[in-house]
Amino acid sequence: MKILIVEDERDLAELLAFNLEKEGYQTLVALDGRTGLERVRTEKPDLIVLDLMLPEVNGIDFCKHLRKQESTAALPVIMVTAKGEEIDKVVGFEVGADDYLVKPFSTRELLLRIKAVLRRTVADDSSGKSILVGPLMVDTVRHRVTVNNEEVVLTSTEFKLLLTLAERLGRMQSREHLLSHVWGYNHTADTRTVDTHITRLRSKLGEAGEMIKTVRGFGYKMEA
Numbered sequence: 170m171k172i173l174i175v176e177d178e179r180d181l182a183e184l185l186a187f188n189l190e191k192e193g194y195q196t197l198v199a200l201d202g203r204t205g206l207e208r209v210r211t212e213k214p215d216l217i218v219l220d221l222m223l224p225e226v227n228g229i230d231f232c233k234h235l236r237k238q239e240s241t242a243a244l245p246v247i248m249v250t251a252k253g254e255e256i257d258k259v260v261g262f263e264v265g266a267d268d269y270l271v272k273p274f275s276t277r278e279l280l281l282r283i284k285a286v287l288r289r290t291v292a293d294d295s296s297g298k299s300i301l302v303g304p305l306m307v308d309t310v311r312h313r314v315t316v317n318n319e320e321v322v323l324t325s326t327e328f329k330l331l332l333t334l335a336e337r338l339g340r341m342q343s344r345e346h347l348l349s350h351v352w353g354y355n356h357t358a359d360t361r362t363v364d365t366h367i368t369r370l371r372s373k374l375g376e377a378g379e380m381i382k383t384v385r386g387f388g389y390k391m392e393a
């Protein structure tokens with residue numbers, strides 16, 4: 170697994186690279202956004218650890234750019250930001266980050282997040298079936314989603330969230346359950362993560378997005 174670290178604090182970038190390599194990951198470092206985007210194109214990383222405040226191209230524009238290109242639309246991104254930087258976590262998720270960490274964070278925390286995100290990108294459904302709900306088709310083998318036979322490109326996180334809801338059709342899923350099942354968090358009160366991803370998912374799915382119902386004060390469910 171190849172991880173691209175886009176971070177303009179050289180010491181931090183090198184420390185992260187060192188620690189990730191110790192865990193068996195291959196790493197690449199880019200010190201500004203423009204170089205980072207070049208590395209994405211030439212090196213095809215499996216995951217990006219992306220700093221928010223960057224020279225040349227900032228983390229938000231970087232992420233938007235990735236999501237616009239078909240080849241990188243689903244590339245996992247963990248966004249990193251310094252405490253007090255002018256950004257809401259929600260903004261990070263709105264532009265398509267899979268997860269989010271605030272500096273300073275421990276290497277252990279980052280590794281947990283990386284593992285959880287990468288796990289989502291690997292097919293984790295062994296039954297090899299397609300789930301059909303109304304106009305929606307979720308192909309669990311090829312990780313493809315179509316609505317009325319039109320392909321919808323989802324990030325791995327969005328895919329796992331959708332699959333979780335579709336597999337439990339008609340059953341309510343609490344935000345806490347979704348957070349632990351999709352993101353792998355065991356303890357966090359930050360359920361807004363779930364809400365922002367549901368919002369993105371609904372808008373990407375168009376007509377089929379209306380099948381994702383909000384259960385007020387509790388969570389979500391999918392209904393045909």
Ligand code: CA
Nearest residue numbers: 177220222223
């Ligand atoms: Ca920075």
